[in-house]
Amino acid sequence: xxxxxxxxxxxxxxxxxxxxxxxxxxxxxxxxxxxxxxxxxxxxxxxxxxxxxxxxxxxxxxxxxxxxxxxxxxxxxxxxxxxxxxxxxxxxxxxxxxxxxxxxxxxxxxxxxxxxxxxxxxxxxxxxxxxxxxxxxxxxxxxxxxxxxxxxxxxxxxxxxxxxxxxxxxxxxxxxxxxxxxxxxxxxxxxxxxxxxxxxxxxxxxxxxxxxx
Numbered sequence: 001x002x003x004x005x006x007x008x009x010x011x012x013x014x015x016x017x018x019x020x021x022x023x024x025x026x027x028x029x030x031x032x033x034x035x036x037x038x039x040x041x042x043x044x045x046x047x048x049x050x051x052x053x054x055x056x057x058x059x060x061x062x063x064x065x066x067x068x069x070x071x072x073x074x075x076x077x078x079x080x081x082x083x084x085x086x087x088x089x090x091x092x093x094x095x096x097x098x099x100x101x102x103x104x105x106x107x108x109x110x111x112x113x114x115x116x117x118x119x120x121x122x123x124x125x126x127x128x129x130x131x132x133x134x135x136x137x138x139x140x141x142x143x144x145x146x147x148x149x150x151x152x153x154x155x156x157x158x159x160x161x162x163x164x165x166x167x168x169x170x171x172x173x174x175x176x177x178x179x180x181x182x183x184x185x186x187x188x189x190x191x192x193x194x195x196x197x198x199x200x201x202x203x204x205x206x207x208x209x210x211x212x213x
Contacts, residue, residue, distance in 0.1 A: 076127060080117075
């Protein structure tokens with residue numbers, strides 16, 4: 001079997017269509033990295049593979065459009081920064097998360113990500129022409145604490161990004177806490193890692209034991 005077909009068969013067997021493929025994670029027995037890169041380039045040129053960004057590819061799903069299907073940046077962010085194999089190691093923050101909770105109508109073009117994979121406290125980069133801000137979390141992220149840390153990062157800056165105020169803001173936040181299984185005791189164990197202003201913000205938005213003050 002020609003090397004290009006060997007690589008294509010490997011990709012089809014190990015990845016779904018429109019799933020991010022990181023060149024760094026591909027390992028084909030007996031094939032050198034330089035040869036692998038060359039075959040990936042050929043597959044991209046003949047249209048069987050598409051390139052999202054440097055070292056990131058995907059098998060395109062058939063589409064009615066001439067240029068084919070597009071890979072979602074959300075999927076790339078999730079696989080690259082939010083998970084480590086099967087475990088959670090990061091989360092979205094800032095305006096993106098606030099929009100998901102309905103605290104703002106603004107649709108941000110910037111992904112703010114807290115991830116264990118960050119090597120510095122702050123890094124501004126791009127991924128597929130999307131701006132991504134990477135931050136090192138205050139506490140190492142895992143499956144058990146991800147919701148609590150994500151919520152605390154929101155509270156840390158809620159007064160700056162929320163369009164809701166007063167009782168509406170309190171109701172939205174406490175409603176999220178209830179549906180996410182969060183309470184004040186869950187959050188308390190992480191509060192000491194955050195700047196002091198988080199206490200003031202929790203008081204101002206009416207959070208005490210997970211209910212309005």
